[in-house]
Amino acid sequence: MRALMIYVMAGMGGFVIMSLELLGGRILAPWFGNDIYVWGSIITIFMTALALGYLAGGRLSLDRPGLRRFAALFLAAATLLAPLLWYADTLLAWTFEHIEDLRYASLFAATALFAPATFVLGTISPYSVRLLVDTTHRSGAVAGGLYFVSTLGSALGTLLTSFYFVLWFEINTIIAALAGVLAVLAVAGFAAGRR
Helix, strand or coil: CHHHHHHHHHHHHHHHHHHHHHHHHHHHHHHHCCCHHHHHHHHHHHHHHHHHHHHHHHHHCCCCCCHHHHHHHHHHHHHHHCCHHHHHHHHHHHHHHHCCCHHHHHHHHHHHHHHHHHHHHHCHHHHHHHHHCCCHHHHHHHHHHHHHHHHHHHHHHHHHHHHHHHHHCCHHHHHHHHHHHHHHHHHHHHHHHHC
16 A cells, blocks of 8 residues: 555656646746747756756655655645745746846746756655665666656646646646645655554
8 A cells, every 4th residue: 555655646746747847838938938948948947957856856765764754745845836826927027027038037937936846846756766665676676667657647747737727727726736736645645654
């Protein structure tokens, strides 16, 4: 049951990452357009934040790894994601007014809006591997299974967000739902970690 929960949490982490990345384009477009430099900014920031998150997650997993600490990562990601509902427009307006070159303005905005939560979400995969590996000869199979689940979650996040969510809901509603899902997973992880 514990292993299944970790797999589900890792898959949902991938789901949230890709959903947020797609929403990033919709959030920045009214201010900076939908040109390639906007998507270049978004992709660069997400990939950089994830790379740093992978590194940090691997290091965090070395110090007393446990399900409650894993759940704390989800709570931190939810806490960093939720404020987008309140400050995104203010930050975008300030950026648009103060940074003349739209390329660098979109890069700055993408960094300020998405890097913190994406960094924390990046810690999930390596931490998941550490929680599930019990012997070194299984480490490759565990890592492969987790990356399969996480990437499948990413694909579902991409498809559902682009095909359905943006048609049915406002962007703020989707972001609130993503933060809510992360918070629920955190609560479930804390509860399971007490047992």
